[in-house]
Amino acid sequence: MKQIYLIILCLLSLGVSAKDAAPLADDPQTEQRLISISEEMRCLVCQNESLAGSRSDLANDLRREIRTLIKEGKSDDQIRAFMVERYGDFVLYRPPVKPITWLLWIGPFVILLIGIAGLLMYLRRRNSLIPTTALSDADNKKIDTLLRNSSVEEEGNT
Incomplete structure (x- = not known):
């Protein structure tokens, strides 16, 4: 019975053949x-993937548009300018530094500085809430004695 299935499978696989990928x-x-x-361009749907890698x-439509512009004889800079004019600076992975894109370039550093300032304020406030207690002379003498005894024990162990 297994042989029949194997023969049928072989006969069916004869009709299937791989074809070379057609050039785009x-x-x-x-x-x-x-x-x-x-x-160099960002997929507007995926946002973290390049236009070349996105499916x-x-x-696909944007790549087709770029291919058409290339066939029309447009330069790379003209094609980039067309895409930016149509979709904004966000389409570029490295948008130019200008007043409109300052937030894109400086924003992460500002957020980092705000986070550091907030952390420092929190730590200072927390430290001020911890009560400080002064040790008496007797407590200081006990501590000194314990420290001397522990240093003597360490010297004896080595």
């Missing part, structure tokens, strides 16, 4: 330019 562009240079441009429908 007729020209390999166009495809190379597309990849280099789209690696979302919007990323």
Whole structure:
């Protein structure tokens, strides 16, 4: 019975064959330019993935748009400018430093400084709430005696 299943499986697998992946562009240079441009851009859906690596429908549409612009003879800078004009500076992985994007560049450092300041304030406030008690002379003498005895025991052990 197993032999029959094996024969049927072999016969069915004859119709299945792998095909080579079709190139996305007729020209390999166009495809190379597309990849280099789209690696510098952020997928607007995924946000943490490059346009080149994303498989979302919007990323596919944007790559198709970039490919069309390349075929029209646009330069890389013109294509980037078109994408920024259409989708804003957020589409670039490294947005330019200008007043609109200052928050993107400086924001993380400001948040870090606020966190450090908050931590220091918390630690100071906590330390001020801990009561301080002064030791009497008798307590200080007991401590000195204990310290001397422990240092003598350590010297004896070594």
